[in-house]
Amino acid sequence: MSDDRTSPNERSDLAGEYALGLLSGSDLRRAHALAQSDPEFRAEVARWSRRLGPMLDEVAAVPPPEFAWAAIKSRLDGLRGDHTVVQLRRRIRQWRVVAAGMTAMAASLALVVALRPLPPQPSPIEVARPVSAPLVAMLGTQGKPADVVASWDPSARQLILAVAGHVPSDPSHSRELWVIPQGGKPRSLGTLPESRQTHMQLADALAQLLQQGATIAISVEPRGGSPTGSPTGPVVASGPLSRA
Amino acid sequence: MLCASFSPPADLDFRIPPACGMEQRMESVAEHRASNGGGDLVSLLGAVSNGDRDAFATLYARSSAKLYGICLRLLGSEAEAQDVLQEVYVTVWQKAERFDSTRASPITWLAVLARNKAIDRLRRRALASEDLEEALEIEDGGPTAFEIVEKAQDETRLGLCLDELEERARKMIRTAFLDGVTYPELAAREGVPVGTMKSWIRRGLQQLRRCLDR
Numbered sequence: 440m441s442d443d444r445t446s447p448n449e450r451s452d453l454a455g456e457y458a459l460g461l462l463s464g465s466d467l468r469r470a471h472a473l474a475q476s477d478p479e480f481r482a483e484v485a486r487w488s489r490r491l492g493p494m495l496d497e498v499a500a501v502p503p504p505e506f507a508w509a510a511i512k513s514r515l516d517g518l519r520g521d522h523t524v525v526q527l528r529r530r531i532r533q534w535r536v537v538a539a540g541m542t543a544m545a546a547s548l549a550l551v552v553a554l555r556p557l558p559p560q561p562s563p564i565e566v567a568r569p570v571s572a573p574l575v576a577m578l579g580t581q582g583k584p585a586d587v588v589a590s591w592d593p594s595a596r597q598l599i600l601a602v603a604g605h606v607p608s609d610p611s612h613s614r615e616l617w618v619i620p621q622g623g624k625p626r627s628l629g630t631l632p633e634s635r636q637t638h639m640q641l642a643d644a645l646a647q648l649l650q651q652g653a654t655i656a657i658s659v660e661p662r663g664g665s666p667t668g669s670p671t672g673p674v675v676a677s678g679p680l681s682r683a
Numbered sequence: 684m685l686c687a688s689f690s691p692p693a694d695l696d697f698r699i700p701p702a703c704g705m706e707q708r709m710e711s712v713a714e715h716r717a718s719n720g721g722g723d724l725v726s727l728l729g730a731v732s733n734g735d736r737d738a739f740a741t742l743y744a745r746s747s748a749k750l751y752g753i754c755l756r757l758l759g760s761e762a763e764a765q766d767v768l769q770e771v772y773v774t775v776w777q778k779a780e781r782f783d784s785t786r787a788s789p790i791t792w793l794a795v796l797a798r799n800k801a802i803d804r805l806r807r808r809a810l811a812s813e814d815l816e817e818a819l820e821i822e823d824g825g826p827t828a829f830e831i832v833e834k835a836q837d838e839t840r841l842g843l844c845l846d847e848l849e850e851r852a853r854k855m856i857r858t859a860f861l862d863g864v865t866y867p868e869l870a871a872r873e874g875v876p877v878g879t880m881k882s883w884i885r886r887g888l889q890q891l892r893r894c895l896d897r
Contacts, residue, residue, distance in 0.1 A: 463806070463865035501752040507769065510765075
């Protein structure tokens with residue numbers, strides 16, 4: 440159709456369409472690739488963005504909730520802090536890209552992000568909110584990047600797992616999820632379905648084991664789960680729970 | 684064609700209704716003018732680029748409602764708008780030095796940055812549902828916000844040039860920009876084939892370019 444836009448005007452049209460955000464699917468990917476590789480095209484997109492930008496004046500201002508500022512400040516603190524925190528956040532963001540299609544997931548993570556640790560100075564929000572910060576564990580294997588993210592929302596007692604990579608299908612085995620409290624023994628949280636995301640509601644007894652510093656792990660077990668109540672197969676992914 | 688099957692996620696149905704009457708427009712502009720007293724956005728951005736946290740707090744106080752409004756309008760979901768707003772300000776903190784006051788007004792620079800991040804999120808959402816693997820290859824952030832390279836006086840010309848467009852093209856360009864819709868979505872809204880919508884918009888863009896280049 441219009442895949443060979445060689446004249447400057449045609450390229451400018453494409454840049455304009457891209458800047459407007461009209462493109463989707465393969466057209467979007469193509470324009471995006473062009474924007475990455477071709478400085479002239481990128482400049483043309485920028486030109487259109489700047490030219491169209493003043494239309495945004497029309498959009499009504501809406502004050503964001505107060506905790507948004509607290510969350511931003513804590514992100515900035517994280518940027519200055521140690522490198523692993525930054526990497527963890529980057530990893531979470533990458534995971535979020537994967538989960539982006541899953542609206543419910545995205546919304547719950549946004550919540551996790553929104554409820555990041557509050558700054559030291561007092562604020563009305565801090566007073567109102569109980570001390571039950573959401574926790575996140577990036578589950579990986581040695582030398583390999585994490586491909587499973589567990590996020591734990593203590594107030595809802597909800598554990599959400601998202602798998603970034605391929606979910607293997609193996610009819611003769613189950614993957615079982617464990618929590619290992621610091622200095623404690625593994626306790627089963629149940630077997631995992633073969634899906635990219637899993638929501639689990641945990642009973643109180645298990646919920647209280649999900650504390651900062653506890654480890655979340657996945658092992659491969661016979662179909663239906665470990666026969667002994669402890670992990671019997673190889674651990675394919677694990678990681679500590681920490682503040683989101 | 685991939686995009687033909689794209690349908691917006693359910694939460695898009697809860698879009699904030701477009702509320703952009705003249706009164707609000709005047710108000711928002713007036714707000715920015717008023718907020719410029721005692722350290723304008725240009726000098727605040729300058730201070731932020733030097734790592735001044737107080738300036739950053741002031742900048743946030745003065746611009747966040749505007750940028751949150753943009754995120755909310757495009758994304759339709761408060762949780763996502765809050766998340767993108769955070770990304771926007773983290774980016775501002777990291778990259779404020781890229782703002783050049785001789786080339787764009789600060790509020791436009793910030794607004795375009797917020798819009799690009801929101802569009803990026805929207806498109807990623809769409810791409811992820813179509814094709815997860817390829818979506819991963821798309822890098823963070825729009826490529827455009829920092830490459831605002833031309834004279835700011837263009838900004839004032841936009842209104843004039845938009846007014847010169849046919850009513851239909853003007854309306855479609857405006858809707859695309861402010862609602863973040865794709866060709867297939869826009870065509871469906873108007874009940875015309877995608878090809879028709881493309882030719883309306885392209886003609887509009889060509890006219891707009893001729894006018895702005897004048």
